[in-house]
Amino acid sequence: MEMTLNWYLTLSAVLFTMGTFGVLFRRNVIVILMSVELMLNAVNLTLVALSQAFGDPSGQILVFFVIAVAAAEAAVGLALVIAIFRGRMTIDVSKIKLFRY
Amino acid sequence: MQTQILVQLIILLPLAGAVLLGLGGLFIPAIRSRETLIGSIGTAMVVIPFICAVMLFIGFDGQASIVHLFTWMSAGDLTVEFDYRVDQLSLVMTLIITGVGGLIHLYSIGYMQGDPGFWRFFAYLNLFIFAMLNLVLGNNLVVLFLGWEGVGLCSYLLIGFWYTNRENSRAANKAFIMNRIGDFCFLLAMFMLYRELGSLSFDVLLSEGPGLDTGVVNTIVMLLFLGATGKSAQIPLYTWLPDAMAGPTPVSALIHAATMVTSGLYLLARLSPIVLAAEGIMVVIAIVGALTAIVAATIAITQNDIKKVLAYSTVSQLGYMFLAIGVGAFWVAIFHVMTHAFFKGCLFLGSGSVIHGMHGVEHELVHGSDHEGHNHTLDPQDMRTMGGLKRFMPATRMTFLISTLAIAGIPLLSGYFSKDEILFQAFSIMDQNTAAIFAWVVGIVTAFLTAVYMTRAYVLTFEGEPRWPHADTVTPHESPWSMTLPLWVLAALAAGAGFVGLPAVIKHGEWNLIHHFLGSSYGGPVAEAAVESHVSVATEWTLLILGGLIAVAGVGLAWRWYSKEGLAFDEKLKARFGGLYRLAEHKYYVDEVYDKVIVNPLIRSTTGFFAPFDKFVIDGIVNMVGFLTRATSFVFRYVQTGVVSTYATGIVIGVVLVIALMLFGL
Numbered sequence: 001m002e003m004t005l006n007w008y009l010t011l012s013a014v015l016f017t018m019g020t021f022g023v024l025f026r027r028n029v030i031v032i033l034m035s036v037e038l039m040l041n042a043v044n045l046t047l048v049a050l051s052q053a054f055g056d057p058s059g060q061i062l063v064f065f066v067i068a069v070a071a072a073e074a075a076v077g078l079a080l081v082i083a084i085f086r087g088r089m090t091i092d093v094s095k096i097k098l099f100r101y
Numbered sequence: 102m103q104t105q106i107l108v109q110l111i112i113l114l115p116l117a118g119a120v121l122l123g124l125g126g127l128f129i130p131a132i133r134s135r136e137t138l139i140g141s142i143g144t145a146m147v148v149i150p151f152i153c154a155v156m157l158f159i160g161f162d163g164q165a166s167i168v169h170l171f172t173w174m175s176a177g178d179l180t181v182e183f184d185y186r187v188d189q190l191s192l193v194m195t196l197i198i199t200g201v202g203g204l205i206h207l208y209s210i211g212y213m214q215g216d217p218g219f220w221r222f223f224a225y226l227n228l229f230i231f232a233m234l235n236l237v238l239g240n241n242l243v244v245l246f247l248g249w250e251g252v253g254l255c256s257y258l259l260i261g262f263w264y265t266n267r268e269n270s271r272a273a274n275k276a277f278i279m280n281r282i283g284d285f286c287f288l289l290a291m292f293m294l295y296r297e298l299g300s301l302s303f304d305v306l307l308s309e310g311p312g313l314d315t316g317v318v319n320t321i322v323m324l325l326f327l328g329a330t331g332k333s334a335q336i337p338l339y340t341w342l343p344d345a346m347a348g349p350t351p352v353s354a355l356i357h358a359a360t361m362v363t364s365g366l367y368l369l370a371r372l373s374p375i376v377l378a379a380e381g382i383m384v385v386i387a388i389v390g391a392l393t394a395i396v397a398a399t400i401a402i403t404q405n406d407i408k409k410v411l412a413y414s415t416v417s418q419l420g421y422m423f424l425a426i427g428v429g430a431f432w433v434a435i436f437h438v439m440t441h442a443f444f445k446g447c448l449f450l451g452s453g454s455v456i457h458g459m460h461g462v463e464h465e466l467v468h469g470s471d472h473e474g475h476n477h478t479l480d481p482q483d484m485r486t487m488g489g490l491k492r493f494m495p496a497t498r499m500t501f502l503i504s505t506l507a508i509a510g511i512p513l514l515s516g517y518f519s520k521d522e523i524l525f526q527a528f529s530i531m532d533q534n535t536a537a538i539f540a541w542v543v544g545i546v547t548a549f550l551t552a553v554y555m556t557r558a559y560v561l562t563f564e565g566e567p568r569w570p571h572a573d574t575v576t577p578h579e580s581p582w583s584m585t586l587p588l589w590v591l592a593a594l595a596a597g598a599g600f601v602g603l604p605a606v607i608k609h610g611e612w613n614l615i616h617h618f619l620g621s622s623y624g625g626p627v628a629e630a631a632v633e634s635h636v637s638v639a640t641e642w643t644l645l646i647l648g649g650l651i652a653v654a655g656v657g658l659a660w661r662w663y664s665k666e667g668l669a670f671d672e673k674l675k676a677r678f679g680g681l682y683r684l685a686e687h688k689y690y691v692d693e694v695y696d697k698v699i700v701n702p703l704i705r706s707t708t709g710f711f712a713p714f715d716k717f718v719i720d721g722i723v724n725m726v727g728f729l730t731r732a733t734s735f736v737f738r739y740v741q742t743g744v745v746s747t748y749a750t751g752i753v754i755g756v757v758l759v760i761a762l763m764l765f766g767l
Contacts, residue, residue, distance in 0.1 A: 020753060023746075023749055024746060024749055024750055025746070027746075093744060093745050093746055094744055094746070096744075097743030097744045098743060100741055100742055100744075101742075101743075
């Protein structure tokens, strides 16, 4: 069976959906951050696959940027999580709700 | 090019002075007490423009020149340029404003000495000069109006300068509100001119304005005149000017005698071709002017406050000028504006010097340790407690005397030439204009009254014996040189300035320099009625001699009455004229009538109707808006759960919806 573009795209869609549901329904902030990472990599996969299919390297270049930004985001996000944890002794998002009515 | 720089200097230096002194005094309290510095800056910012104006005058070639600074606003068909116009009329006015203004600034250094608001005073004065110069130099009605409102504002600020006294701020409010009535009419006239001619620039107005329909021109000129009655204190809007004496005396001299109150006359003289086209309204102007002149003159005889006498005298003299405009003699009105600026400026400054001296007397009476009576209070402006000041204040007395004789119209002093020219112009058109007969007769009577009340003021103040308590030990002192120098300069001008307008009997008017300079028949900007005078030389001489005789008679009689009997003569007059005297003493009850007819009903209607309307309807709408916002947010605020997941769910649902729309197209 040949690996067509559709395979890559389907895998990407599955990964993205998993990431989305992770962000929406998990309560642990660290898991949410990991889910965000999953979503980003799903997109990366799409970019690389399409870049390969169309013979255009700009998609792959974009991926490098996404990876760099994702690294920065993970660093900042985890720092925030630590800060919140030190203050409130919890990283449950359903319990972190300062800005409410 | 040189004109451009000079005009910019003239306009901008007073503004720079106002900004510098105002902001400096406001933010750096340490310099507020540096009075010499503040006074010198303030004075220099007016004297340098005066020198520039003299240079402009010397280099003037008879052609009006326009100085373009920038375009102020441009909207649709309306373009307002910031242009200044240098011609004969604006030059004369600029010289008066900066010249007399500079002298009064110098005087103020001495007069305002020690006042905590010294810096504020000079900032306001400079701002006033800036506004006044905009008024007379602007090349369109909008710039003129900017100056018009500016001088009104400065007048308000300076009348209420000592604002801690409630009476003063009341007078300031009165002046401002009365002026608003006139300004509103002036605005309407501007709107009408724009509607008819599509422009507010003087070039267009003067060339096309006179050609409008008679009805339209009449309405416009009537509205302009009503605007002028506000600023120039004519019936029916004159009552603010006597109250305006609440301000410091240099303000009365500068704003309420020499410059601002003449701006209505300047306006009419500037638009003289249009005014000439409205013959019916000219009659109204002549009659109102004559009535104002005599009404104010009769009130002036009965007043005991030295500044009130001068205030009513100013109203009366302004009436003369309007009379001149009403009989078509615009250049004579400007001539009288000039001579009046000199002698009335000098009189007011002289009265300020007297008040300064009497203030010292009052101070000594209250705080002096060598007197038993420590509780003497003395109104330093009341002539009843003056008398005999000529021994103590020789310079003030001499200059006051010269100006008194000048305003009375004693031959060869300036007032004689300008006043007689007005009366002569009224006389010369008597055969075509019945209003002119009325104006002439009233003018003659007023001339006599003027001589009487001014001599009364002089004699009661300077002649006779001192009438204040402890007069043998407590004496006033002459004012410092910064106050007497302006007095001498103005007195010299009051004596000699009339020679620029020698009457027609001398070399057929060839030596009437101001007429040749301003009059349109000699290429000047001020229009003249096209009537040929049919008055013979013999009649002219007779009129001149008559005018001189009336002045001499007025001064002579009043001198005899008041130097012999003093205050007792007022009682005699009261007994003689009874009700008439009381009527004049109470200013014809005009203020009371205005209160009854306009002010009180207005107050009643506002408290009875508008206050509840404001409270329930206007405030009700505002409160309703607030209530509705609260009510809706009471429900919708529950959207804000504060939980990140909820918001993320919202975003995802939104993205899914948008993608669904894009894919399936609803």
